[in-house]
Amino acid sequence: MTDVTMTPTTPTRETTLGCDACVMRHKSDWQVLSDDEIQMLSRGQSKHCYETGQTVYAMGERSRGVYCICSGAVAIRQFDPEGNSVLLQLAYSGDTLGYESVLTGETHRCSAEALGPATVCLIGTHTVKTLIARNPDLGLQFLRRTAAKLQDAQEKLVQHATLSNRAKLAHVLLILMDRCGRRGTDGAGSIYLPVSRRDLASMIGTRHETLSRIIGRMENDGLAYFSGRSVDIPRIEALLGEIRPQLVG
């Protein structure tokens, strides 16, 4: 049972450059906007800096708009009534968060928490709605993104239903490898995990003690070596082979 109290949301407010100068200008969903729409975006936005562990928005909170990550990584979690948390998604710079709540008008279903120092822009509800009405491509872009996330979530559901915990861990490691891993020359790789063991455990739907044991067994089998938040993977294909363990024929 974890403590549900969160670090108070008191990020530093910044009033510097507009969105036209943003590094993510051409890499985010907002790339479909024209120059004057970007100006409109700039005016309806405010940039905030978060420290590790600070809350960008909290579950149950009223939506104030959507959040666009300029730098850093953000964890999207949901808490169950007992206070346990499940890490649903990792978001990185360029990702836009929280538009579900803007669309439905309901409160946030998830919390968003900075995993390290992060800068995030809040784009007010009114501005978002105006921009979507003005440029339908933005809505389409969000639709494409949401559809992709839905497929992702469904794939996870299938895996939770069919794979062993060990296979699920292997899968998560491969995904993290793509995202924040460095590839070696000979099919080897290494990852610096952006999350704690507890979160990693919640991602594969198990307890942290069980995760510990799985890690131990994986090290015994020479699949992956964990030390703090660093993971070394001698042969990446070996992890791939773990994903269908029961297919030994």
Added chain:
Amino acid sequence: MTDVTMTPTTPTRETTLGCDACVMRHKSDWQVLSDDEIQMLSRGQSKHCYETGQTVYAMGERSRGVYCICSGAVAIRQFDPEGNSVLLQLAYSGDTLGYESVLTGETHRCSAEALGPATVCLIGTHTVKTLIARNPDLGLQFLRRTAAKLQDAQEKLVQHATLSNRAKLAHVLLILMDRCGRRGTDGAGSIYLPVSRRDLASMIGTRHETLSRIIGRMENDGLAYFSGRSVDIPRIEALLGEIRPQLVG
């Protein structure tokens, strides 16, 4: 290990009324269309009748457009490499399916199968894209729908990670109760299940043998009585109480 071969997709083609006369005209996502856009929809659409078990579209198939259910129920499944299937979603009349693939241009990630006699309209890719471009509200409607489905899928993920199989079954029963159940006078209810035990088991992420045992225990505890596809629930609130079993302190 189930057989992956499917009943051939040879639905009866119908060339009767247009979409303006459809019963779902004002209940589906297409309700945002104007009269002449509905005419356009009618011309770009073809209606098909499916028998129980017939495939509307199959996983891996190229997308031909989106599918709008006029009547009947459709199961959305995914198969894993071993041939096991996971039932991801139940769709009913008024629901629109398969637009993810239209948007991404990829092949279908899931299969759709008629659970009983069903009539489904196929709206060709070109028509869909034209209509979305012409009336942005349609895209927004799809976005809202997709966002809702995403929240749904995420909620399921949290439940798979935290709840027991018994609690998950209780939850699924409550959802089915809303969808296809009849409420009694005194807090009782009954459901006619639209799916087999195997599918029900896959919905809660377990084997059908285990489901059988859970059902047995639930009957012992007087929570729900199963007979074929009929379920009788004496007290619906009792099921609700099952969902947080470990909260007894």
Added chain:
DNA sequence: CGCCAGGTTGATTTCGCTCAAGCAATGTGG
């Protein structure tokens, strides 16, 4: 009639959860 698919039940084993202790790193206040 025999066959088959779908469902139930039983026996056995594996796996993961729970509770509990221990340990290292970090922080805090005297």
Added chain:
DNA sequence: CCACATTGCTTGAGCGAAATCAACCTGGCG
């Protein structure tokens, strides 16, 4: 600088839940 609490992780023992393998039942159908 040290005693002490806290946090994150690991490890162990015992137990309960679920997977697996297998037999068996039942109703529908050629």
